Amino acid sequence: MRSEPTRPYRTNHAYHRARFVPYLFLTPGAVLLVLWNYIPAFYAIWISLTNAAPGNSSQFIGLANYVHLLSDPSFWHSLLRSLEYLLVVPVLVIIPLLVAMLMNQRLPGIGVFRALYFLPVVVSMVVVAIVFSEIFQTIGLLNVSLMSLHVLKQPISWLALPSIAIFVVMLVTIWKGIGYYVIVYLAGLQTVPQELTDSAKVDGANMWARIRHVTVPLIWPFMMFVMIISTLGAMQVFTEIYVLTGGGPLQTTTTLLFYVWQKTFSNYRFGYGAAAGEVIFVLLVALSYVEFRLSGRRWTT
């Protein structure tokens, strides 16, 4: 997928610019890069070893935050919720691929459908979450519809049921996310030569075989890209939870990031929040590593 554009030829001929020129260009970006990415990454470790809070002079307390963290059952719950949330990843890898294959046909009016499917991507997440909250609340569109169809006798409080609420939140993430990945896959499918699928068809391969042996191997790098990006997205889910459930019911929608936010900006325990943030950090690094390893592999059948 990394098709490096070929460089016409090297720059190191004839003209020699002053040595400092590239660094002059780089300085503003480099300063911001270090200041807002690399300093915070290391600063976070230091904060997590202190009892920092607004208005106190923070003191070094060693690993106390981490000890406390590991003995807090609600931390473990939130970690589990974050891992559970990764369920959206396979959905976001597969459904957009199917939609993109449908969209990759030459049919009149297909451009309109593409635009419509992309619409949720540009709609603010707050709005999406509010709409779904109006659909799934007790006197909401879904219950009213199901009751008028006589599927339900009593309304179900979807967002108040600990076993269901998180799936409603996931549905919001998926609904808003699909359009973006469809566009990604459409770009990928355009690299699959039509002759290849045609000749497979002539050879008598059915649709499933064509997908498995022709399409998937060729767009495998795109599937890996979608997997990595949607995993990062799943670990960063916040707005949906904030609007739909506020982390409830019974903390069943409190993910790790939501936990960090609560501890840091509701309870104002910066040191403790930073320690929990380190867990997100480690988790992201670990997941990215596993997925990069996986993406290096080829699809074999």
Added chain:
Amino acid sequence: MARSRRHYGTVLSYAVMTLGALIFVGPLVWVVSTSLMGPDQNPFVIPPQLIPHPFTVGNYASVFKTWPFGRYLFNSLKLALLSVGGTSIISALTAYPLARMEFAGKRVFFGLVIATLVLPGEAMLVPRYLLVNFFGMVNTFWGVAVPGFFSGFGVFLLRQAYLTLPQELEDAARIDGAGELRIFGQIETPLVLPSLAALGIFTFLGSWDAFLWPLIILNSQKMYTAPLGLAYFFGYFGASWQLIAAASIVVILPVIIVFVSLQRLFVNGVTGAVKG
């Protein structure tokens, strides 16, 4: 036989695509329809009405008159323009030497840039907040925007664009006596404008949608962005769904307009980001 089967496939494709369109657009149509209802009309009627009868635009007036959504939109716009400007300039300045110059430390620097792609700011909420606080930028738009000025994605996207330019262009400009800044600003950068525009649109969209970070940094109501204001009013007036629906439409209308008018650039942006 074969022909009728193909026909069958086309009909099925349209059927599935229409169903999909209903799933993706239906809820938004429902919001528009609800926003046109008076307070005593029921938004949850089955089947939903496309245009409610009677209909009113009174909710939209209330959103601006009784609620300060004019201000929230203005705040969001200011913040988005600040982000787009900062990100575009920093990305271009950083990507240009990475693509067109040789210098010591280039590989290491590029590695540091790429590493930021997998380390989202959400994992660094606390230290970044404390840094913003240290610089006295809490409750300012600068505090929201500046930490995002450096974008690994932006540098990557523009580097790919600068790489495609022919060396002859630069050589010719140099023979004509153009200096480094002139070559960068007047010769090469105008040629990567499509990528720059795609980056701009993405940054605009990201800034308009941003929630968690502004929620942390902006703590006075008059600084709220449109999404923060909407979530705030939803928390207090969630029951008046007709009003909230109108406010929701007001919040998403600017991006929908940007999207509809710049759709092609948009799709190119997504595609460019993957192909890079």
